[in-house]
Amino acid sequence: MVAFKNRYMVMEVFLDPNKDLSVEDPIIITKTNLExxxxxxxxxxxxxxxxxxxTNSFQVKxxxxxxxxxIFxxxxxxxxKVWSSITMVRSIGNCPVVFNLLDLSGKLEYR
Structure with missing residues (x-):
């Protein structure tokens, strides 16, 4: 039996601080929005x-x-390919965002 080898990316999402949030509701980051x-x-x-x-292994964990x-x-x-595509995402819904990679790992470790 062969184990599937995965990579886990811990990323932080920065919402645009210059956006006027009083006009619209702020975006809520969810799994479906990110996917x-x-x-x-x-x-x-x-x-x-x-x-x-x-798509075979991509998942928002x-x-x-x-x-x-x-965590992706x-x-x-x-x-x-997934990492580069994530960094090219410029908006979720109507809200501009920027992603920052915090950690890249071969397994999930809970400390």
Whole structure:
């Protein structure tokens, strides 16, 4: 039996501080919002073939909407494609965002 080799990326989401939040409701970071934004970025930058190769193992494992810390899982062969697509995401919904990689690991460790 062969174990699937994955990479886990711990990322922080920065919302645009210059946006006037009094006009609209602030965006709430959820798994579905992140999955849609990243899927769109992978399809835009790498096409359908790139999405098909990375969708097998890509998953949003954890999202904290208060601290805006997220954990993404991708296969070891595809993590660079997913990582580069995540950094190319410029907005979630109508809210401009920027991602910052905090840690890249081969396994999840809870301390």
């Amino acid at each position: 849609k934004a990243i899927e769109g970025s992978i399809r835009l930058n790498f096409g359908e073939c790139g999405w098909a190769s990375s 954890y999202v904290n909407p208060i601290t805006k810390v997220c 899982r991708a296969s070891r062969n595809e993590y660079k």
